[in-house]
Amino acid sequence: MRSLFKFHGGIHPATNKAQSNHKPIAQAALPSRLVIPLHQHVGNSAKPIVKAGQHVLKGQIIGAPEGHVSSAVHAPTSGLIAAIDMQPVAHPSGIPDLCITLIPDGHDEWSAREPCADWKALSHTDLRHRLRDAGVVGLGGAVFPSDMKLYSHKHQIKTLVLNGAECEPYITCDDLLMRERAAEILQGAEIMRALLYAEEVLIGIEDNKPEAIAAMRSAVLEGRHERMEVISVPTVYPGGGAKQLIRVLTGIEVAAGVRSTNLGVQCFNVGTAYSTWRAIRHGEALISRIVTVTGHVGQPQNFEALIGTPMDELVAQAGPLPDTRGYIMGGPMMGIRLPSAEVGVIKATNCLIAMSDSLFPPALPALPCIRCTRCVDVCPAELQPQELFWFAQSKNLLKAQEYHLFDCIECGACSYVCPSNIPLVEYYRFAKSEIWAQETSKKAADAARERHEYRELRIEREKQEKADKLAAKEKAALEAKALKSAAPLPPAVEGANVSLCDAPVDADPENTMQLKIQAAIDHAKQQAAVSKPENTEHLTPQQQAEIATIEARRARIRELALSSADEHTKE
Amino acid sequence: MFSALLVMAAIAIALGAVLGFAAIKFHVEGNPLVEKIDAVLPQTQCGQCGYPGCKPYATAIAEGVADINLCPPGGEEGIHKLADLLGVDFKPFGGDTAPKPKAVAFIDENNCIGCTLCIQACPVDAIVGAAKQMHTIIAAECTGCELCVAPCPVDCIDMVAIEENISNWKWKYPVYPLRPAA
Numbered sequence: 001m002r003s004l005f006k007f008h009g010g011i012h013p014a015t016n017k018a019q020s021n022h023k024p025i026a027q028a029a030l031p032s033r034l035v036i037p038l039h040q041h042v043g044n045s046a047k048p049i050v051k052a053g054q055h056v057l058k059g060q061i062i063g064a065p066e067g068h069v070s071s072a073v074h075a076p077t078s079g080l081i082a083a084i085d086m087q088p089v090a091h092p093s094g095i096p097d098l099c100i101t102l103i104p105d106g107h108d109e110w111s112a113r114e115p116c117a118d119w120k121a122l123s124h125t126d127l128r129h130r131l132r133d134a135g136v137v138g139l140g141g142a143v144f145p146s147d148m149k150l151y152s153h154k155h156q157i158k159t160l161v162l163n164g165a166e167c168e169p170y171i172t173c174d175d176l177l178m179r180e181r182a183a184e185i186l187q188g189a190e191i192m193r194a195l196l197y198a199e200e201v202l203i204g205i206e207d208n209k210p211e212a213i214a215a216m217r218s219a220v221l222e223g224r225h226e227r228m229e230v231i232s233v234p235t236v237y238p239g240g241g242a243k244q245l246i247r248v249l250t251g252i253e254v255a256a257g258v259r260s261t262n263l264g265v266q267c268f269n270v271g272t273a274y275s276t277w278r279a280i281r282h283g284e285a286l287i288s289r290i291v292t293v294t295g296h297v298g299q300p301q302n303f304e305a306l307i308g309t310p311m312d313e314l315v316a317q318a319g320p321l322p323d324t325r326g327y328i329m330g331g332p333m334m335g336i337r338l339p340s341a342e343v344g345v346i347k348a349t350n351c352l353i354a355m356s357d358s359l360f361p362p363a364l365p366a367l368p369c370i371r372c373t374r375c376v377d378v379c380p381a382e383l384q385p386q387e388l389f390w391f392a393q394s395k396n397l398l399k400a401q402e403y404h405l406f407d408c409i410e411c412g413a414c415s416y417v418c419p420s421n422i423p424l425v426e427y428y429r430f431a432k433s434e435i436w437a438q439e440t441s442k443k444a445a446d447a448a449r450e451r452h453e454y455r456e457l458r459i460e461r462e463k464q465e466k467a468d469k470l471a472a473k474e475k476a477a478l479e480a481k482a483l484k485s486a487a488p489l490p491p492a493v494e495g496a497n498v499s500l501c502d503a504p505v506d507a508d509p510e511n512t513m514q515l516k517i518q519a520a521i522d523h524a525k526q527q528a529a530v531s532k533p534e535n536t537e538h539l540t541p542q543q544q545a546e547i548a549t550i551e552a553r554r555a556r557i558r559e560l561a562l563s564s565a566d567e568h569t570k571e
Numbered sequence: 572m573f574s575a576l577l578v579m580a581a582i583a584i585a586l587g588a589v590l591g592f593a594a595i596k597f598h599v600e601g602n603p604l605v606e607k608i609d610a611v612l613p614q615t616q617c618g619q620c621g622y623p624g625c626k627p628y629a630t631a632i633a634e635g636v637a638d639i640n641l642c643p644p645g646g647e648e649g650i651h652k653l654a655d656l657l658g659v660d661f662k663p664f665g666g667d668t669a670p671k672p673k674a675v676a677f678i679d680e681n682n683c684i685g686c687t688l689c690i691q692a693c694p695v696d697a698i699v700g701a702a703k704q705m706h707t708i709i710a711a712e713c714t715g716c717e718l719c720v721a722p723c724p725v726d727c728i729d730m731v732a733i734e735e736n737i738s739n740w741k742w743k744y745p746v747y748p749l750r751p752a753a
Contacts, residue, residue, distance in 0.1 A: 039737065093740040366747050395744075426745040433741040440739075445614040448714045451695040452616045452624065 002231060005251040007244045009378040010236035011413045013169050013333070015208055020292050020300035021172040025180055027304050028291075029317060034076055034102040034308030035344035036062070037089045041137040042144045043069030048100060054081045057111035059285045062100050065132060071145045072135040075111075076287040076306035079104040090311075090329050090346050094339030102308065113283035124195055127280060134279035135286045135347075140240075140269030141330065143348045146276065149266060150195040158264040159250055160198040162189055162273055164205040164212065165233060165240035168331030171351040173290040174270050176302045178205065178212035181274055182219035186228065188273035191280055196266055201228040202249045203270070206235040237333065238411040242267045244380050256407045271350075291345060293318040295328070295353035305345050311352055312341040320354065328353040332360070333412040367420035375414035375424065381407045385414040389424050392431035397438070400431050408432075483514065604633045611652045615644045616694035617716030619668070624694065638662065644715070646670040674730040675713040676720065680705050682727035689719035689728060 039045035046063030050056055056075040063073030080103045086096035114130075116122060122130075128147040137143045140163055162185070166174040178185060189201050205213050216230045233239055233248050243254045246265050254260045260267060271289065278284040287307055291314065294300035298319025305314050311327060328335040329349055375385035383404055391400035408428050415424045539547070608629035615625070620641035622628040631637035632653070639653040640662040647663070647670070654661045664670070678689070678698075685703040697713045700706030708719075720728045733739070 089737070091737055091740075092742075093735075093737065095735060095737055095740055097737045363747070423745050423747065426742070429742040430744050437739070437741050441613070444714075445612075447712070448614040448616065448695050449609070449625070451697070451712060452614065455694065455696050 002229070004231070004233060005248055007236075007239070007247045007380055008382045009380045009413060010239065010244075011378050011416050012235070013237055013416060015235070016169045016294075016332075017172050017175070017208065020170070020294040020302060021175050021209075023299075023301045025176050025290055025302045025304055026317070028306070028309060028314055030077065030104050030106065030108070031306070031309045031313045032103075033082065033310065034079075034104065034306060035087050035310060035342075036073060036076070036100045036102060036308035037087075037344065037346055038063045038073055038098045038100065039089075040073065040143060040307070040346040040348065041071040041135075042142065043067065043071065045098065046070060046073045048084050048098070050081050050084075050100070052081050052083055055079070055105075056081060056102070057109050059113060059283075059287060060111040061133070061285075062102075065145075069145060069148060071137050072133055072285070073100075074135055074285040074287050074307075075102055076308055077102070077104045078107050078109040088340045088343050090336070090338055090343045090349065092336040092339075099344070115283045116280055119191055119280045120194070122280075127191065127195060130283075131276060131279055134275075134284070136272065136275050136279050137286070137347050138269055139271035139275060139289060139347065139350070140242075141334075141348055141350060143346075146268070146272055149268070150192060152196045152198075152261065152266070154197045156264065157196045157198045157261060157266050158200065159266075160189065160193050160196055160201045161242075161246055161249055161265060161267040162201060162203040162270050163240060163242065163245055163267055164203055164209075164216070164270040165245050166209070167206060167235070167237045167240035168333050168335075168351075169237075170294050170353055171292050171331050172294075173292045173302050173350050175209045175212050176292075177274060177290050178209070178270055179215045182212075182215045183223055184277045185216070185270050185273045186219050186223050186225055187281065188275070188277035189228070189268075190225065191276055192266075192268060192273060198266065199227060201225070203228070203230045204233045204245045204249050205230060206239060207232045208235045238380055238409065238413065241380060241409055241411065243409070256404060286347060289345070289347060289349065291349050292351040293354075294351065296321050296324050296356035296359055297354050305349075307347060308344040310342050310344055311338060314345065314352065315341070315354060321356070323356055325355045325357060325360070328355060328360075333416070334410060363423065364421040366422045369420055369422060372419060374417045374419065378413040378417050380411060380413065381409055383408060385424055388431075389422065389427055392427040395431075395434070397431055397435050401435065405431055405435070602630075602633055605629050607656060608632050608653065611645070611649065611656060612642060613644045613649065613714075615714035615716045617644060617714070617718060619643050619716075632657070640664050641668065643668050643670045644673075672732045674715045674732045675710045676708050676715070676717070677710075677729050677731045678706055678708055679727040679729065680707065682725050684725055686724060688722040688724065692718045692722045694718060 038048060044065075044067040047066045048062065049064045050062045055078075056062060057078045058075060060075045061072050062075050062081070065072050082101040082103045084098070084100050087099035087101070088094060089097045089099065091097065116130075119127065128150060131147040131150065132145065136146045138146060138149070164174050164178050166172070189203075192198075193201055203216055205216065207213070213230055213232050220228050220230060231249060233245070238244055239248060242260070246252055246254055246260055246267060250265060252260070252263050252265055254263060254265075275286050275289075279286065288304050289307065290302050291305045292300075292302050293314055297315060298321055301318055303314060303317065311329075315327070327338045327341055328351075329338050330336060330351055332353060335351070335353065369386060369389060371386055373386055375389075376383075379385050381404075385408075387403050388400055388405055388408065391397070391403065392405070405428060410425050410428060412425050415422065418424060605626070606629075609626055612625040612629055618624065620628045620637065622631055622637070628637060628642065632639060639657065639659065640650050642649055643664065645652075650663075651661055676698075683700075683705050685700060685705060687700065687702050687706070689706060690698045690700055694716060695712055695714055697709045698706050698719065699709060715730065717730055720730065
């Protein structure tokens with residue numbers, strides 16, 4: 001029996017899992033349309049590579065990964081691209097984002113897949129490329145591209161942790177996945193283990209899921225997986241947080257700002273392992289996921305739903321009830337209120353909870369903080385939530401950061417126990433996004449300052465260059481003038497073969513310059529002498545007569561000029 | 572008595588040497604306050620304060636010549652920061668100076684004649700183009716200073732307000748009713 005560790009704090013809310021975990025996973029009906037957001041993962045938004053009106057096949061890439069941290073988006077079924085435009089998405093803001101709308105044609109026709117019977121024959125780079133192209137991202141909720149996390153040197157990672165804790169109330173999608181598809185999860189874990197060079201695989205499952213634990217254990221035995229252990233961990237919220245589960249299973253405390261990989265541990269959700277297997281073995285992109293539909297519905301159940309399935313069409317299959325007040329995507333602790341029931345299922349949609357006044361009574365009015373520090377007792381990150389609240393409320397963001405605001409995982413345990421009903425997490429989220437915004441504008445200001453200073457420098461340099469050029473020109477002109485007046489011209493060099501080499505070597509530079517100028521003048525004269533007037537042969541007598549008269553006139557003018565010059569000199 | 576004087580004098584000389592050394596070693600060029608003020612200013616280089624750029628305004632504030640409420644792009648938050656930094660009272664914007672929503676310039680490329688006047692006006696070199704070629708704004712580098720709008724002879728530059736989208740959206744400050752006192 002392995003000895004387990006504990007993390008600080010935690011709470012025991014009603015699990016509410018029994019409603020949805022007694023029925024097998026159902027295949028959701030093909031919806032009338034699919035609204036597929038291009039930004040479903042951490043990193044850059046995917047770039048649409050299809051056009052409206054185009055027919056696409058199931059599994060075909062419709063959004064290509066852009067940049068280093070990004071992931072591909074695929075057509076979940078065959079059909080027609082109806083539009084690529086801004087649509088409401090599953091985001092707390094309710095702001096529309098770029099989505100591809102696909103109208104299924106009902107044939108569900110696959111594009112060419114690239115299955116691989118023996119993945120061990122593939123190189124690690126090839127495996128990672130396949131995962132990136134298959135759009136595999138973390139399905140536990142963080143949606144971080146998995147290929148980025150599956151990179152390691154030998155002997156760096158000792159333990160691969162598979163997260164099947166599923167600590168949030170209501171959610172049972174991982175539970176059902178482990179019960180029904182344990183063998184495939186473990187195969188995916190083997191690929192991950194190989195990519196990470198990890199020695200052991202630890203699968204953590206909370207002890208309120210005995211069926212899943214049994215299924216996984218028998219799959220480990222049947223699959224003859226070595227150094228792979230299914231561990232039942234105590235049910236404490238938020239025991240499914242990556243840091244918390246790593247702590248419980250290995251005793252390793254992942255400190256603030258440290259990556260677990262530097263401590264020899266990497267953690268993946270069981271659903272991600274399953275998708276990894278489907279992507280590598282069967283060449284199937286991540287085009288569907290298990291979604292728990294529960295809460296205020298007639299038949300709560302898990303559905304395998306295509307990415308992009310409108311939430312209301314999914315709820316329709318679980319027997320929607322009247323007086324539903326709205327929908328939560330995710331669990332009741334960390335989930336977000338959906339802005340509209342028509343948004344599409346995304347890769348992060350693990351659960352859809354229909355809200356009613358009886359299940360989720362309206363929040364009680366908040367009272368002032370009495371500093372009872374119950375929140376401190378339950379905080380799994382060992383923070384001082386009451387202090388963070390104080391600083392976030394007064395917008396003292398610097399101080400909030402000093403109290404490690406960014407170590408908060410927003411699990412909501414503090415808000416759950418708060419006797420004053422203060423929505424603490426809302427304050428932390430506000431403070432965090434405010435700090436991010438300030439940092440962004442600070443970066444923009446720094447960039448602008450740098451560009452402005454560079455521009456000033458450039459203008460100054462250009463001015464200087466211009467002035468230098470002008471000064472050099474003026475100086476040259478002055479020198480030439482001075483030379484002309486000072487030194488008499490050297491006697492004209494006779495003969496045709498005057499070249500620059502004839503200048504005396506020991507002459508001072510000014511003299512050399514003079515010689516050069518003289519040489520150039522002589523050269524020009526010589527050229528003029530050599531060149532003969534053209535069209536002087538084969539002339540008609542008439543032309544010759546004309547030339548003769550012109551020459552006579554010229555001679556007369558020359559004579560006149562000479563005589564007048566003589567007169568001037570006499571005077 | 573004499574030895575005591577000697578000791579005191581020796582100590583004085585030694586400490587004086589240390590102070591002198593420190594004065595040279597840790598000498599600070601320029602006024603560090605200007606840098607601090609400049610770091611708070613939004614660096615739009617728009618000149619709305621009446622100075623030709625953020626640095627000149629920062630220098631003017633440091634010298635006590637300019638007021639702290641002359642920078643509309645910095646917003647009231649900027650005035651608060653300057654007030655905190657300088658240890659003076661907050662001062663609201665006066666008269667017609669008021670912050671506007673953040674915007675970027677946009678060139679209507681159908682009307683641009685390629686005169687390069689806007690390029691010469693841009694304080695952060697955020698406009699690409701050449702003589703008789705179409706110009707365009709690098710939106711990511713534009714500070715929204717509006718200095719390019721006036722020189723354009725064909726009025727083809729508009730300021731487009733930056734809309735809230737998924738990437739710049741912020742969680743709002745929680746507002747909830749307190750229970751009325753019974």
